Structures are given as structure tokens and as C-alpha cells.
Amino acid sequence: MRVLVTGANRGLGLALSKAALERGHTVLACARNGAQPDGSLQNLSRQYPNQIFLIELDVSDEKSVEMAAAKVSENWESIDAIINNAGVLYERDAKIEELDFSLLELTMNVILYGPMRVIKHFLPLLYKGTNQIIINISSDAGSIATAYGGDYPYAISKTALNMFTKQIKHYVSDKNINVYAIHPGWIRTDMGGEKAPGSPEETANNLVDILEKKKVIDDELFFIKHNGEPMKI
Structure with a gap:
């Protein structure tokens, strides 16, 4: 499969790419610094030179997304x-x-509008x-x-993302495209922190299982855990 991953430079995105x-x-592998990666993403690029392609893409900037799509289209048909x-x-504890509503707006711009721009x-x-799938990390x-009560920007933006996921699932229902909003679990990343019980590698492998359709998921489900189990809406 040819898999497009946003936020591929760290955390779950990096684990997913790997x-x-x-x-x-x-x-x-899409990231704001995709054209000039550093750290682990750069190492992956060296390790898999013919499998990973680095794309500069800032989900908060529609022009950046548009240019990235044009670049991908120039090199691949699909x-x-x-x-x-x-x-x-x-504003986790605010x-x-x-x-601070400016940070709420920034959060919505990345977590909700970003996936909308990409899609x-x-x-x-x-x-x-072929065997197409859209996964929105919820x-x-x-x-x-x-x-x-709390995590207002993050929680509200993820709820809205779930709604958008359901809308897209309906929109492409005649195209045989699977669409999911997926809870990755509380995992050890920069965002999740060191005390998180979950492993980004485990979540990443479960998500690739979903990509490869190795997990049986009810057709009506759209909000699920990374292991394929349903989430409460």
C-alpha cells in the first residue's frame, strides 16, 4: 500500500511510518519540516531509501496541503x-x-481543519x-x-473530528473506502508523556493491521479503539 501519514516526524506518526x-x-511521510527532516525520521529515510518519501506539509496551511498534493500527484497516480x-x-489544565481562545482556535485549525484540508x-x-482507507487519529x-471537565481545546476538536469522520464515511460510502476515527490509547509520546501505559509501537502495529484488513470491524462502526473495538460516541 501507498500510505500517507501526517505528523510523521515524531510520536505515533513516526511509529506508524516505521x-x-x-x-x-x-x-x-508528511511533516512541516518534511523537506529537511532530522532525528529518527531522517534515520528512517536512510534505512528505507526506496520506500519512504518525505513530503513538506503543514496541515494548518491550506496552500501547503495543496502544494503537497500536487507534488504527490506528479510522482504517483494514486x-x-x-x-x-x-x-x-x-490548555490541558486550563x-x-x-x-485562551487563540489556543483553542489553533487546536481546531490543526486537529479538525487539518484533516479536512488533507482529505x-x-x-x-x-x-x-486500492483497498482504500482513511484513518483520523481521534x-x-x-x-x-x-x-x-477539562482539556477543552483537545476534547472539543476531537469530538468535531469524529463528526467529520462520520460525514466522510457517508460521503464515500459508494466507493468501498473504509473510514475510521481511532482512539490510539494513552501512549508514551511527547504528547502522552512518560507515565503513559501504552506503547506507540503496539498502537502503530495495530493500526497497520487495520490498514491491511487483518482485523474484523463491523461495517457500521466508525469510532473505534486501535485494536478494532468500538468506542462510545
């Missing part, structure tokens, strides 16, 4: 998977009385692929059923 490469897939992984975490510009390429924080 897991997909190890299974022989081609990865279009893609098979879109994984919207790029994210931010601001009370509503103290909330807007890359969907024509996905239509031409969170249990986005569940209305289990809502808690």
Missing part, C-alpha cells in the same frame, strides 16, 4: 491510505474561566487507489458519552 515500512508498504495523525495539545486535496488520489477525550 511499522508500515517494516511490512513493506510505501510511506509518504494513494491507498490517508492517516491524519498531526496534532497539538494546548479552567473555562482562564481559557479535500488528497481524496482524488485516494479514489484511484481520542477517548472526544467521546460525548464519557465527557469530563
Whole structure:
């Protein structure tokens, strides 16, 4: 499969890229510094020079997304998977009385509008692929059923992302494209912190299992855990 991953330079995005490469897939690794990667992404590029292709893409900037899609289109006729992984975490402990709305707007711009921009510009390429799938990395924080007071920007943006996921699932229902919002679990990344019990590698491999359709998931489900189990909406 040819898999497009946003936020591929660190955390779950990096683990996803590595897991997909190890299974022989081609990865279009997108990041704001995609043209000049550093650290682990650069190492992956050296290790898999003919499998991973680095794309400069800032999900918060539609022109950047449009240019990235044009670049991909110039080099490949199609893609098979879109994984919207790029994210931010601001105002986690802020009370509503103290909330900085500029950071709420930034969060929505990345977590909700980012995937909307990516799908807007890359969907024509996905239509031409095979066994197509869209995965939007969501969170249990986005569940209305289990809502808690706090994490306002993150939780609200993930809830909205779940809604968008359901809309896209309906929109492409006649194209045989699988669409999921997936809770990755609380994992040890820069965002999750060192105390998180989950492993990004385990989550990444479970997500690649979903890409490869190794997990049986009910057709009606769209909000699920990384192991394929349903989440409360």
C-alpha cells in the first residue's frame, strides 16, 4: 500500500511510518519540516531509501496541503491510505474561566481543519487507489458519552473530528473506502508523556493491521479503539 501519514516526524506518526515500512508498504511521510527532516525520521529515510518519501506539509496551511498534493500527484497516480495523525495539545489544565481562545482556535485549525484540508486535496488520489482507507487519529477525550471537565481545546476538536469522520464515511460510502476515527490509547509520546501505559509501537502495529484488513470491524462502526473495538460516541 501507498500510505500517507501526517505528523510523521515524531510520536505515533513516526511509529506508524516505521511499522508500515517494516511490512513493506510505501510511506509518504508528511511533516512541516518534511523537506529537511532530522532525528529518527531522517534515520528512517536512510534505512528505507526506496520506500519512504518525505513530503513538506503543514496541515494548518491550506496552500501547503495543496502544494503537497500536487507534488504527490506528479510522482504517483494514486494513494491507498490517508492517516491524519498531526496534532497539538494546548490548555490541558486550563479552567473555562482562564481559557485562551487563540489556543483553542489553533487546536481546531490543526486537529479538525487539518484533516479536512488533507482529505479535500488528497481524496482524488485516494479514489484511484486500492483497498482504500482513511484513518483520523481521534481520542477517548472526544467521546460525548464519557465527557469530563477539562482539556477543552483537545476534547472539543476531537469530538468535531469524529463528526467529520462520520460525514466522510457517508460521503464515500459508494466507493468501498473504509473510514475510521481511532482512539490510539494513552501512549508514551511527547504528547502522552512518560507515565503513559501504552506503547506507540503496539498502537502503530495495530493500526497497520487495520490498514491491511487483518482485523474484523463491523461495517457500521466508525469510532473505534486501535485494536478494532468500538468506542462510545
